[in-house]
Amino acid sequence: MRRISIFGATGSIGASTLDIVRARRSDFEIEVLSAGSNASLLARLALEFSPNQVVIAQEDQRDTLRRLLADTDIDVSAGRDALAAAASVPVDLVMSAVVGFAGLDISMSAAKHCAVLALANKESLVCAGQLLPRLCAAHGTKLLPVDSEHSAIFQCLSGEDKKTIERVIITASGGPFLNSSLEVMKNVSPIEAAKHPNWSMGQRISIDSATMFNKAMEVIEAKEMFNLNPDQIEVMVHPQSILHSLVGFTDGNLMAQLGPPNMKGPIGYALNWPDRQFVDQKRLGVGDLANLTFLHVDPIKFPALSLASKAMSLGGVAGAVFNAAKEQALDLFLAGDAGLLDMATFVDQALDQYQTSDWAKTLTIDNITLADGKTRDFVKSVALKDKD
Numbered sequence: 001m002r003r004i005s006i007f008g009a010t011g012s013i014g015a016s017t018l019d020i021v022r023a024r025r026s027d028f029e030i031e032v033l034s035a036g037s038n039a040s041l042l043a044r045l046a047l048e049f050s051p052n053q054v055v056i057a058q059e060d061q062r063d064t065l066r067r068l069l070a071d072t073d074i075d076v077s078a079g080r081d082a083l084a085a086a087a088s089v090p091v092d093l094v095m096s097a098v099v100g101f102a103g104l105d106i107s108m109s110a111a112k113h114c115a116v117l118a119l120a121n122k123e124s125l126v127c128a129g130q131l132l133p134r135l136c137a138a139h140g141t142k143l144l145p146v147d148s149e150h151s152a153i154f155q156c157l158s159g160e161d162k163k164t165i166e167r168v169i170i171t172a173s174g175g176p177f178l179n180s181s182l183e184v185m186k187n188v189s190p191i192e193a194a195k196h197p198n199w200s201m202g203q204r205i206s207i208d209s210a211t212m213f214n215k216a217m218e219v220i221e222a223k224e225m226f227n228l229n230p231d232q233i234e235v236m237v238h239p240q241s242i243l244h245s246l247v248g249f250t251d252g253n254l255m256a257q258l259g260p261p262n263m264k265g266p267i268g269y270a271l272n273w274p275d276r277q278f279v280d281q282k283r284l285g286v287g288d289l290a291n292l293t294f295l296h297v298d299p300i301k302f303p304a305l306s307l308a309s310k311a312m313s314l315g316g317v318a319g320a321v322f323n324a325a326k327e328q329a330l331d332l333f334l335a336g337d338a339g340l341l342d343m344a345t346f347v348d349q350a351l352d353q354y355q356t357s358d359w360a361k362t363l364t365i366d367n368i369t370l371a372d373g374k375t376r377d378f379v380k381s382v383a384l385k386d387k388d
């Protein structure tokens, strides 16, 4: 029996995690389920899975949630501090699957109290860098990747000496605009940008895949999770999303991990680690493997990757600046106040702006929070000026 907490239970990763739990109900006991604002879905999940507590980020949803769970003894709380407090309840595994910067507090809190931190929230590592793995190490917490590419790298490294890693190659589907012109990409709507060809994911990560900002985040995530140098990380476009990543070793051998484009594979691996257990998902056959293709990334169409390199070479809180500028630019795109391709311009300008601040060279949680707020304000002001 494993006691687990799922943060972001109402999202795409949350749903796949709960599917696996549903299929092996007697193997898991749930401590916490959380949501951002969707009280009705959170209440439905709570009635099905009977957690000890539910937490909702949006405080004005507390009363609705209390009403929906009035006939139960499930503890209901709301707000950012309540989420961090719930993440500090010791459990066997915390699934950190909130989207965006809001996931950082939860990951940092869980890192101090749980046995295994299963990390889907890539923003945590992009923003906190080595602070998160160091915190996990200090508390004896095992940090496990949930992102499919990082799960692939982790699986390839099983039983290997990390000192023998020469390089890692992360694959990218190329998203919905792999074969579209820049002119087309300039005018796409959020609905078109969120139509991922292979993966079914939340809206924000789907749109980030269309610009390859998702891949750019994953490069930083890989650097921090596996303690690599940026020049050890390559990205390769692989439109079928079957081969999730490769690791090259000093003896010239390459290891790869393959699986269907379904998050149940990496989530199941993290939930069951260090064991493997049955996961109900499609099995690959020859037909799926016969036509795997690989391409170089077009750096003009997808500048996000060179912006990730810029952030990594700047160091300090540049990862948090990169993430906040990208999140704010995405909010502007969703509101119809910016185009998809403006995201790269905003991130580039935010990184340049950041270079002028001395305090931002030091990586601390306070500076990360400051950088997040300042960068969002900066991007909003640039967007407003552009509109005038």
Ligand code: NDP
Binding pocket: 007, 008, 009, 010, 011, 012, 013, 014, 034, 035, 036, 037, 038, 039, 057, 097, 098, 099, 100, 102, 103, 120, 121, 122, 123, 146, 147, 148, 199, 200, 201, 202, 203, 204, 205, 263
């Ligand atoms: P979704 O948008 O589907 O779900 C996000 C979850 O976070 C929901 O439960 C949402 O609640 C909750 N949430 C949103 N805002 C807040 C907030 N401010 N405070 C607390 N909770 C909040 O996202 P995904 O499941 O797609 O992604 C989750 C994370 O996993 C992201 O970091 C993403 O990059 C990463 N990831 C996702 C993959 C995927 O296949 N989906 C693959 C690899 C990584 P509500 O429903 O109430 O809004």
Ligand code: MG
Binding pocket: 147, 148, 149, 218
């Ligand atoms: Mg991924």
